[in-house]
Amino acid sequence: MPRRLLELPLLRRLKPGLYVHDEEALNAEPALDLLAEPITPIDAFFIRNNGDLPETGPAEAWRLTIDGEVERPLVWSIAELRARFETVTVTAVLECAGNGRSQFSPTTDGLPWRLGAVGCARWTGVRLKDVLEASGVKAGAVYTAHYAPDRNLSDPLRPALSRGLPIAKALATETLIAFAMNDEPLPPLHGGPLRIVAPGFPGSAWQKWLDRISVRDVEHDGEKMRGTDYRMPQTPVKPGEAIDPARFSVITDMPVKSLITAPAHGFSVAVGSILVVEGFAWSGAIPLAGLRASCDGGASWLEAELGDSEGPFAWRRFRLGFTIERAGPLSIVTQARDVEGNVQPFETPWNPRGYCNNQMQRVCGAAR
Incomplete structure (x- = not known):
């Protein structure tokens, strides 16, 4: 078998x-x-x-x-x-x-x-x-x-x-x-x-x-x-x-990165409410320094407060809210950075084996 x-x-x-x-x-x-x-x-x-x-x-x-x-x-x-x-x-x-x-x-x-x-x-x-x-x-x-x-x-x-x-x-x-x-x-x-x-x-x-x-x-x-x-x-x-x-x-080091765990693609949020964005950020050998997030595809940003970590190689939770003032499409992106100034790019340069992709995750939805 x-x-x-x-x-x-x-x-x-x-x-x-x-x-x-x-x-x-x-x-x-x-x-x-x-x-x-x-x-x-x-x-x-x-x-x-x-x-x-x-x-x-x-x-x-x-x-x-x-x-x-x-x-x-x-x-x-x-x-x-x-x-x-x-x-x-x-x-x-x-x-x-x-x-x-x-x-x-x-x-x-x-x-x-x-x-x-x-x-x-x-x-x-x-x-x-x-x-x-x-x-x-x-x-x-x-x-x-x-x-x-x-x-x-x-x-x-x-x-x-x-x-x-x-x-x-x-x-x-x-x-x-x-x-x-x-x-x-x-x-x-x-x-x-x-x-x-x-x-x-x-x-x-x-x-x-x-x-x-x-x-x-x-x-x-x-x-x-x-x-x-x-x-x-x-x-x-x-x-x-x-x-x-x-x-x-x-490859001897993984790049700085973040992951949005909520909301999911296709989310809907009411105008006048708070859109909560949650997830984790981490880095490899170079320590994580911080993370910022946007709900308009990167036109404007909010700095996130990172949660406590269990150690230098653990990921750290982020949670922040956006006040939704008008109806229309929303595009959430998060960008982590390390202490040496490396940041997640909007798009990772192509490589033939598809390794180390740390481009910013994009989660799209709408305000209604």
Whole structure:
């Protein structure tokens, strides 16, 4: 029986509100009104897969191997990780690099994500830094290579995904080997029993079903680390222009962004009332600075007051109201900015793989 016929009922049962993309691998995203909570519920969190869903067995039997450019290769059970290292929780946004790809014109290669391939969760585990240092990272270490048992759907002899992290990010205190999500054991659909948590990096760097980390003295060249996979052009590339993969760089930071969760497209508001706009703003490695919003397509703006954050990599809620004085069409846009002055553009420059789309979301309705 095709694996999708087995996997899809599981998704429908565990995440009934998600839209499932028409792909052989299981990929799904929520409607935006399901993303209205500061901590995204697991049943509303998007699902991204490059291959099959592996059979992981009981968590008690799972093992994580550390090898490569280390002094002492080691193998850990989850119980041993918990006993040896400090358990920490990091609240962080997880966003697919291709989130919003469907907005690019002309269309690009890749899954046509709408805007729901993002969520914010509490991730609990041990610091990757601590685990690597227990093995003694050698001075020549450059990158980590991550491995998992999920397989390519067209060639089961190939891994579905094997990405990694620059050694500085691997040794950063926010980077985890996680075994829990939102205070629950990490679900298999989200990479349980173990996954990488790399706040600020695209979701492709958050390897699921982690069973081996090999420290390398070069940039990792595993599955979907080469060519243009999860890479951005170093200089602009126009549609139809010849592509030179040597002029693409690995995505190591997600851009500043915001998401309007209410109202929805097609809203109607009475003249004389208050139009309430709600959502979240976040950024990658560069801290979020603020957000402004407009209900007339950007002709005029109101500065939003951002809510409290659970940490530097969590998103922050915004909520503000517009007094509606006359009837007619309304076009809501929000523009987040970071502390270095980067802002969301009205339109993100096209790139051939449709990555890192942080253009301002537009929600249209009318005052009556």
